Amino acid sequence: MLIADGVDQRLRQAMQRVLLATLPGLLVMLWLYGWGVLLNLLLTVSGALAMEALVLYLRRRPLPPNLGDGSALVSATLLALALPAYCPWWLPLSAAAAAIVLGKHLYGGVGQNPFNPAMLGYALALLCFPQSMTHWPAPHAMDLLGGLQQVFGVADGLHADAWAQATALDSLRINKSLTLDELFAGNPAFGHFGGRGAEWISLGFLAGGLFLLQQRVISWQAPVGMLGSLFVISLLCWNGSGSDSHGSPLFHLLSGASMLGAFFIVTEPVSGPKAAKARLLFGVGVGLLTYLIRTWGGYPDGVAFAVLLMNLAVPGLERLCLSEQEKA
Structure with missing residues (x-):
């Protein structure tokens, strides 16, 4: 019992640090997109915790400490950060429910999920509701009242074209005639180096990721593998x-x-590999697949699908690294 309590305490502490590390990116998103980010967060967190409590009750598992281990809260937070701000209220709720039920408890609960729960919820939402998932707001384009009307479906005449725009990745993927310099000069979705606003959000998550590395919550292999392979292939x-x-x-x-x-997805310890070399190869695969999906696939950003595909490869990566260790 004391061992279990110690494991639960370490899990809660790790989850708390992960949540703390999301703050820089979250604050930048709040500055750019306003209340829509908080609405997403409120909906995903409430939906995930409610579904977690329901499933634990149906499985006859005690709510404490299972409900308070922080895993559902982290999955809901990452899901909220990945969803478009001001999407319909039912989209974050359904994505959170899918993440908890299909991504976590279908396989036995925390510590047993073969797929990243947040990315599974995101991917299912993208496949089932592609139109709602592509309406990303332009920075500073929506106030609180208009956002509430949009989220809860009571907006009179407030069409998505008035506040939404294609992302830089989407604009580049469908571009046929303009040069990259012309896109950066004339397309409002492009910033200085990447997507307008997205580059600052990325720097916020980079800062949070470096904090997790400094705190030894995550290891360097998967992030370096992903970013390194994405850099090299691009x-x-x-x-x-x-x-x-x-x-x-x-x-x-x-x-x-x-x-x-x-820093927050490929480092998920349960659905990712355990061996250091396997984690590096896992990250490399995610980076390569992300670029391939972005460039030649049907979706502008391929991180979620890349992670889920590499989740399928984890047993093979583990066996490969184990066999090499045995040969050595």
């Missing part, structure tokens, strides 16, 4: 600023969910 495939350009390495590192994925 550098090798970069053909300048022509109309057929796929973007510079800096553009890919500072756009979309690259930094969020590198």
Whole structure:
């Protein structure tokens, strides 16, 4: 019993530090998108905790300490950060429910999930509701009243075209005629190096990720593998600023969910590998798949699908590293 209490305490402390590390990126998102980020967070957290309590009750598991271990709260927070601000209220709730039920308790609960719960919830929401998942707001485009009307479906004549815009990754993917320099100069979705606003959000999550590394909550292998492979493949495939350009390495590192994925998603300890070399290979695979999906796939940002695909490869990566250790 004392051992279990010690494990629960360490898990709670780790989850608390992860939540603390999301604050820099969260604050930048609040500055850019306003109340929509908080509404997402409120909906995903309440939905995840309610579903967690319901499933624990149905499984006849005690609510404390299971409900307070922090794992559901972290999954809900990461999911809220990945969803578009001001999306319909039912979207965060359904995504959170899918993350908790299908991503976690379907396999036995915390410590037994083969897939990242937050990314599973996000991917299912994207596949089921693609239109709602592509309405990202322009920075500083919505006030609280308009946001509440949009979220709860009571907006009279407030169309998405009036406040939403395509992301930089989406604009680049569908671009056929403009050079990269022209996109950065004339498209409001582009900032200095990456997506407008997204580059500052990425730096916020980078700061949080460095904090987690300093606190030894996460190890360096998966983040370095993901960011390193994403940098290398985008550098090798970069053909300048022509109309057929796929973007510079800096553009890919500072756009979309690259930094969020590198420090908060691929480092999830349960669905990822345990061996150090396997974690490095896992990160490399996520980075490569992210670039391939962004460039030639049907979705502008491929982090969620890349992580889920590499989750399937974890047993093989573990066996590969184990066999190499045995040979050595």
